Amino acid sequence: MTVTIYDVAREAGVSMATVSRVVNNNPNVKPQTRKKVYEAIERLGYRPNAVARGLASKKTTTVGVVIPDIANANFAEVARGIEDIANMYHYNIILCNADKRKDKEIRVINTLLEKQVDGLLFMGGAVTDEHVQAFNTSNVPIVLCATTDEKGVIPSVDINHEEAAFDAVNRLIAEGHRSIAMISGTLQDPANGFARYHGYKRALEQAGIPYREEYVRNGNYKYESGIEATQYFLSLPERPTAIFAATDEMAIGSIHALQDNGLSVPADVSVISVDNSRMASMIRPLLTTVAQPMYDIGAVSMRLLTKLMKKESVDHAKVILPHELIVRRSVAAPKA
Structure with a gap:
């Protein structure tokens, strides 16, 4: 049978409100009580219901990421930067591959918004009117990652x-x-x-x-x-x-x-x-x-999104990161 918060409270000899405070990292719990609750959670194998917590807080602590081609090493590096910062701020990511197809990008955007993600990172090609229309169906923050919109209205992180x-x-x-x-x-x-x-x-x-x-x-x-x-x-x-x-x-x-x-x-x-x-x-x-600093593009995009999700002030919603010429051996002077 599924272990509930009531079972943990009974096992630890505390109220359900106390268990809830422990699970949600509320500081107003005595260390001894917190230890007792964690021990009960471990013994019973209790896992907090993320859906229920999301309904209560109206937050799911998830971020949707639309990636054009999951097999492309560059986009994989961007995704790594996104995930590292997401973990740092205790967000989970839902990664969706769109195969560089506009119809699939729109479908994936709508699917992620239906999942009640707290924010959305979009990596893709052209940001069309259909994309903007899909973005506007939700009030969650959206950041364009390694791309920009033509009008420069949507927050973005990219190079020039x-x-x-x-x-x-x-x-x-x-x-x-x-x-x-x-x-x-x-x-x-x-x-x-x-x-x-x-x-x-x-x-x-x-x-x-x-x-x-x-x-x-x-x-x-x-x-x-x-x-x-x-x-x-x-x-x-x-x-x-x-x-x-x-x-x-x-x-x-x-x-x-x-x-x-x-x-x-x-x-x-x-x-x-x-x-x-x-x-x-x-x-x-x-x-x-x-x-291109692909990892940094992902990391900065996710950090910008966390600020927007937390309604923090943002100095620059359009971020341009520096690029660098890497000289190797495939270029030489033409033959005389």
Whole structure:
């Protein structure tokens, strides 16, 4: 039979109110009484009913997290940062994978809100009107994690993706490259796609390098799309001397495509990207990339959410964390 708070109170010889105070860490309990209640809980194997406690306090101490791709190492690192801070503030997380599909993202958001989570962290692509409509169906705080909304209204934590791409392409330009291709994400994605594409274009424009439409291919962030885009670049009458990929995974696909075609990286073609995932230091040559502080993005997002859930004052609801260029061995000067 299920052990109840009444059973614990009887076993410990105290009132149910005293057991409740002990379970909820109320300081107004004598140490000797607290010890007696804990011993009774251990003997009986009592577990507090989280649902009942949530109904009483109108808090569930749970946070919903929508993650685009649970298999992606970057998002896994963000989730680790979220969980570490959640544990610190005694919150549990419900992690939901959305497969980078808008219909599934909306469904998952609604499901988490129906579960009466105390707050929601959303990692995804474009924040559309449908997303905002789903967010507005609940009055719990919401923080965008590693993404932002177009109007900048919803609290968010991210890097400046345009500047990250700008710095990556400028590294290629500094090495002497002028024929620079890009493997972009979807331009409907405000961060990995649209913003990084504009950073690429701005770097070319600032250096006086003409923009060439045939030097840009849209990928889907996956390894295979890096291969496909690079095969296309190699089929052009004038192949690029350098490739900027919007993500490490596409960059690694690009490096393998170049090597499979008998070309050397970086002697024949340089490759650079944004992310600094673990794979960047596992590929050969080691990948030069712009590092996103993925763990910190998760940790800061969760800390911001805890402040909002506790109705604490927040100085900055839109947080931009710094990025860093990590120079390795996949970039060199073009052949004369």
